[in-house]
Amino acid sequence: MANILLRDQEIADIGTYDVYVQHGGYEGLKKALSMSPKEVIALVKESNLRGRGGAGFSAGMKWSFVPEVEGPKYVVVNADESEPGTFKDRQILEKNTQQLIEGALICAYAIQASAIYIYVRGEFWDIGFNIEREVEKARAGGWVGEKIGGADWGCEIYVHWGAGAYICGEESAMLNSIEGKLGQPRVRPPFPAVAGLYARPTVINNVETLANVPPIIVNGAAWYKSIGTEKSPGPKIFCMSGHIAKPGNYELPLGSTFRQLIELAGGVRDGKQLKAILPSGASGPLLPATDKVLDTPLTYEDVAALGSTLGSASVIILDEDTDMVWAALKMIKFFRHESCGKCTPCREGTYWLEQRLSAIYHKTATKADVALIESVAVQMQGKSLCALGDFATSPVLSALKYWRDEFYAYVEPAKPVPATKAPARKPAAEAAAVAGD
Amino acid sequence: MLKEKYAEQIAKIFAKYPDKRSAIMPLLYLAQEHYGYVSPEGINDVADLCEIDPTQVKSIAGFYTMYRETPKGKYWLQVCTDLPCALVGADKFHHDLLEHLGIEEGGTTPDGLFTVEHVMCLAACDRAPMLQCNFRFVEHLDMEKMKALLEQWRAEAAAEAQPSGD
Numbered sequence: 001m002a003n004i005l006l007r008d009q010e011i012a013d014i015g016t017y018d019v020y021v022q023h024g025g026y027e028g029l030k031k032a033l034s035m036s037p038k039e040v041i042a043l044v045k046e047s048n049l050r051g052r053g054g055a056g057f058s059a060g061m062k063w064s065f066v067p068e069v070e071g072p073k074y075v076v077v078n079a080d081e082s083e084p085g086t087f088k089d090r091q092i093l094e095k096n097t098q099q100l101i102e103g104a105l106i107c108a109y110a111i112q113a114s115a116i117y118i119y120v121r122g123e124f125w126d127i128g129f130n131i132e133r134e135v136e137k138a139r140a141g142g143w144v145g146e147k148i149g150g151a152d153w154g155c156e157i158y159v160h161w162g163a164g165a166y167i168c169g170e171e172s173a174m175l176n177s178i179e180g181k182l183g184q185p186r187v188r189p190p191f192p193a194v195a196g197l198y199a200r201p202t203v204i205n206n207v208e209t210l211a212n213v214p215p216i217i218v219n220g221a222a223w224y225k226s227i228g229t230e231k232s233p234g235p236k237i238f239c240m241s242g243h244i245a246k247p248g249n250y251e252l253p254l255g256s257t258f259r260q261l262i263e264l265a266g267g268v269r270d271g272k273q274l275k276a277i278l279p280s281g282a283s284g285p286l287l288p289a290t291d292k293v294l295d296t297p298l299t300y301e302d303v304a305a306l307g308s309t310l311g312s313a314s315v316i317i318l319d320e321d322t323d324m325v326w327a328a329l330k331m332i333k334f335f336r337h338e339s340c341g342k343c344t345p346c347r348e349g350t351y352w353l354e355q356r357l358s359a360i361y362h363k364t365a366t367k368a369d370v371a372l373i374e375s376v377a378v379q380m381q382g383k384s385l386c387a388l389g390d391f392a393t394s395p396v397l398s399a400l401k402y403w404r405d406e407f408y409a410y411v412e413p414a415k416p417v418p419a420t421k422a423p424a425r426k427p428a429a430e431a432a433a434v435a436g437d
Numbered sequence: 438m439l440k441e442k443y444a445e446q447i448a449k450i451f452a453k454y455p456d457k458r459s460a461i462m463p464l465l466y467l468a469q470e471h472y473g474y475v476s477p478e479g480i481n482d483v484a485d486l487c488e489i490d491p492t493q494v495k496s497i498a499g500f501y502t503m504y505r506e507t508p509k510g511k512y513w514l515q516v517c518t519d520l521p522c523a524l525v526g527a528d529k530f531h532h533d534l535l536e537h538l539g540i541e542e543g544g545t546t547p548d549g550l551f552t553v554e555h556v557m558c559l560a561a562c563d564r565a566p567m568l569q570c571n572f573r574f575v576e577h578l579d580m581e582k583m584k585a586l587l588e589q590w591r592a593e594a595a596a597e598a599q600p601s602g603d
Contacts, residue, residue, distance in 0.1 A: 082558060163466075163501030164502030269525075
């Protein structure tokens with residue numbers, strides 16, 4: 001089947017305006033404009049397109065929460081792709097630029113937004129300028145500005161560059177960042193659909209989510225639902241990295257298996273055996289490479305049933321030689337650095353997790369520290385404003401769940417250490433299953 | 438002063454947002470370009486333009502990793518050493534690069550040309566080892582390629598320095 005999202009792999013320069021239009025570009029927006037905004041929302045809802053940023057929430061549902069009120073409304077495109085192992089949005093932004101722009105415009109029409117802010121991570125410096133150039137070409141084509149496609153509706157598109165902060169991928173932190181405030185999450189409610197950017201109704205969607213929208217409008221909900229599975233329909237971009245022979249992005253229908261995906265990407269590097277998989281970057285719990293895991297359909301529900309999460313589908317492959325203590329420490333370092341500092345459990349918890357895990361790795365810890373990091377991680381869960389505080393616990397808890405002996409191998413034989421373990425609120429296994437939802 | 442040099446760009450930035458405060462981030466990039474880093478003067482310029490207290494601007498500058506709060510080398514090399522890159526040799530690459538340049542992590546070469554820092558995930562995990570040089574990605578690296586690049590940058594810097602006689 002031809003790619004629906006990564007069309008650049010088949011059509012050269014499909015991201016540029018002229019080529020895009022030659023290949024059916026803007027037919028989706030044209031069709032949407034012939035419908036009422038409500039009909040557009042109903043169609044996207046019917047397609048059951050689920051958010052590709054990680055949460056998997058129904059896009060049409062999200063759009064439907066926006067109240068019909070006078071005054072400005074906004075669409076914010078989340079292009080702050082920063083999850084370790086994730087580089088799918090980058091390929092859309094770089095090589096399928098117009099499909100994203102068209103998708104964002106359809107969303108803007110559906111909620112009657114007057115402006116779209118595309119929040120690109122600062123490191124996508126040149127990509128941001130490329131988007132601006134393509135926006136100007138779309139404007140010349142009559143798709144940006146006043147009276148779009150002759151309709152009584154107009155919309156502007158602006159690019160806003162982040163400046164290096166993972167937390168700004170969290171939607172309410174992103175809104176703060178655009179407003180020139182610290183990129184820290186907000187207390188909800190109010191939800192962005194009601195009071196988002198500049199306290200106005202706002203829809204925030206991931207790049208890949210919006211790239212799905214034009215083909216849905218053109219081909220209809222039934223077509224979309226014929227791809228993937230009933231609860232997780234449509235195509236998905238899987239980012240393959242780590243110990244894999246051919247790292248890169250692969251577009252497959254949701255419901256494909258890890259086994260198919262790994263095979264497609266050339267198998268484990270250097271003919272090694274597979275040890276573990278991170279299905280959704282550093283944020284989702286590690287999974288051991290069992291037959292059950294390898295044959296699990298990659299859908300939001302099925303990966304959750306394994307105790308992990310599909311998330312943004314950034315699949316990091318770990319081979320047999322991987323030291324799981326080292327891997328967990330790498331991920332904890334990331335979260336410690338990226339914790340925005342607003343919520344104490346996350347700020348202090350990531351600090352102590354890194355501190356004690358580092359001591360374990362450097363063989364200056366005891367067995368009690370292994371219990372301590374588990375206890376700290378469990379106590380962090382569900383206590384922060386955004387998901388980062390939960391994400392940060394999953395490398396530790398999932399590594400302990402499946403490879404506890406590797407941690408013990410690093411610590412000296414148990415000495416009589418006074419019990420420091422605070423009472424755990426949840427059993428670790430249950431907690432690991434919750435992390436990253 | 439940013440105001441005179443970048444008048445046109447500044448007007449474009451303010452036109453994007455309904456609120457002056459939103460211009461802080463893009464203006465900080467201009468200040469960084471002008472002063473070489475986000476200097477106290479740069480902070481004050483941005484504060485004046487946004488009609489906001491300099492402390493507020495400074496807090497934003499400090500929150501993000503892409504604003505340099507101290508001067509860096511002409512080539513600011515940020516090597517990604519996060520898990521996916523590290524699985525394919527980024528830690529060793531980072532270490533070898535530091536050793537080759539004879540500097541510590543975060544340090545700058547005595548000639549002021551190169552600063553090397555490790556950095557969090559840059560969304561280029563499939564092209565590791567990689568680094569970001571002054572906001573441009575350089576990918577699929579190994580030390581051999583890196584040494585050639587360093588030579589190229591040294592030559593470019595020398596050529597730039599000559600005509601102006603600095």
